Amino acid sequence: MAKQKLKFAFYWAASCGGCEIAVLDINEKILDVVQFADIVFWPVAMDIKYKDVENMPDKYIDVCFFNGGIRNSEQEHMAKLLRQKSKILVAYGACAHLGGVPGLANLHNKKEIFEKVYVQTFSTSNPNHVFPQPKVQVKEGVLEIPEFYDTVRTLDQTVDVDYYVPGCPPAVERTIFALEAIAKGELPPKGSVLAPLKSVCDECPKKKENKKISRIYRVYEKIPDPERCLLEQGIICMGPATRGGCSARCLKVDMPCTGCGGPCPNAPEQGAAMISALASILGLEEEKEKYTEEEVEKLIDQIKDPIGTFYMYALPASILRRKVIRE
Ligand code: SF4
Ligand code: SF4
Ligand code: SF4
Numbered sequence: 001m002a003k004q005k006l007k008f009a010f011y012w013a014a015s016c017g018g019c020e021i022a023v024l025d026i027n028e029k030i031l032d033v034v035q036f037a038d039i040v041f042w043p044v045a046m047d048i049k050y051k052d053v054e055n056m057p058d059k060y061i062d063v064c065f066f067n068g069g070i071r072n073s074e075q076e077h078m079a080k081l082l083r084q085k086s087k088i089l090v091a092y093g094a095c096a097h098l099g100g101v102p103g104l105a106n107l108h109n110k111k112e113i114f115e116k117v118y119v120q121t122f123s124t125s126n127p128n129h130v131f132p133q134p135k136v137q138v139k140e141g142v143l144e145i146p147e148f149y150d151t152v153r154t155l156d157q158t159v160d161v162d163y164y165v166p167g168c169p170p171a172v173e174r175t176i177f178a179l180e181a182i183a184k185g186e187l188p189p190k191g192s193v194l195a196p197l198k199s200v201c202d203e204c205p206k207k208k209e210n211k212k213i214s215r216i217y218r219v220y221e222k223i224p225d226p227e228r229c230l231l232e233q234g235i236i237c238m239g240p241a242t243r244g245g246c247s248a249r250c251l252k253v254d255m256p257c258t259g260c261g262g263p264c265p266n267a268p269e270q271g272a273a274m275i276s277a278l279a280s281i282l283g284l285e286e287e288k289e290k291y292t293e294e295e296v297e298k299l300i301d302q303i304k305d306p307i308g309t310f311y312m313y314a315l316p317a318s319i320l321r322r323k324v325i326r327e
Helices: 018-024 029-036 050-054 073-085 094-098 101-107 110-120 172-184 270-281 293-301 306-310
Strands: 006-012 037-041 061-067 070-072 086-092 135-138 141-144 148-153 163-165
Touching: 006 018, 006 073, 018 061, 018 172, 029 037, 029 172, 037 061, 050 073, 061 073, 061 094, 070 073, 073 086, 086 094, 094 101, 094 163, 101 148, 101 306, 110 148, 163 172, 270 306
Parallel strands: 006 037, 006 061, 061 086, 086 163
Antiparallel strands: 070 148, 135 141
16 A cells, blocks of 8 residues: 655745745755655645644644744744644744744834834835734724734744754755655654754864954955865854854855854854854953953954844844843
8 A cells, every 4th residue: 555645834934935945945856755745734835724724633734844933923823723733843944943033133122123114214104103903993894913022932932843954044955854854754852953963163164273363354354265264264153153064055155154053052052152162262261361351342342243143043042032122
């Protein structure tokens, strides 16, 4: 008897859509996937309604790949619904895994974001400060839109997650690894990040010479020697604090790692791990006595956007989580 096909679902929440495309980046391998799996829910590609998912028996879906963080009530509802309907829930991509770039909005609250988007932008004229309301009574009835939350949450801050596929978007090899592990029934223990236990530096072809730096450059300020470690040339590269598994793809085109693979397994606070790596390369740890407090501050001041640099993908998942805004 032919083996029954697995049932897959894909969903996007607070995401840019890149992870939906990343699924297709596996090219001809998609033909292998359709051999062993049917897609039963994929709003970006199939006409299927939420009602259809609600009508599925619990655990009907074998594997749900969920990308995007949780920013509003619709996404929260779908995360809970898909958890209920799926045997395995995979946080696919940095946004579901760690909050991702949209998670940087946790530096503001809903009020600030609405003011910016619906009042202050140059192309907006909104003198009465009209903002979207979750429910509005019109003569035909009540119109509803999802409620926008103050804080972006990761998928596992909302529901139980079985596996994580890191990356913004996940590298092709990570997607293939996950699909093959599912197809062969060889998934690691629940809670695993489906990526190697090494850092981006471990995969990077650039030469490290253990050199200290005395100045930090932004990417556009310096043309680096392509053979040498970018961090040792003063360009902040998150490689030491970031989990590998992408074959150091940014470094291969001479761009620094910005950290999308998330934290290394042994240092879960990615930003703090990078600050520590930076302190070491600036010689601040070994040569404390050499620097006055003012000089240290001057060095650190060269980092123009510390949160955006050290927590570009992981602010909601970090111990900082969000900025406290007192009104
Ligand atoms: S992880 Fe990156 S590519 Fe994927 S949805 Fe988020 S921002 Fe887009
Ligand atoms: S810091 Fe960046 S450039 Fe240097 S070895 Fe690590 S990944 Fe490569
Ligand atoms: S090098 Fe860094 S930013 Fe680039 S894909 Fe790999 S983990 Fe992501």
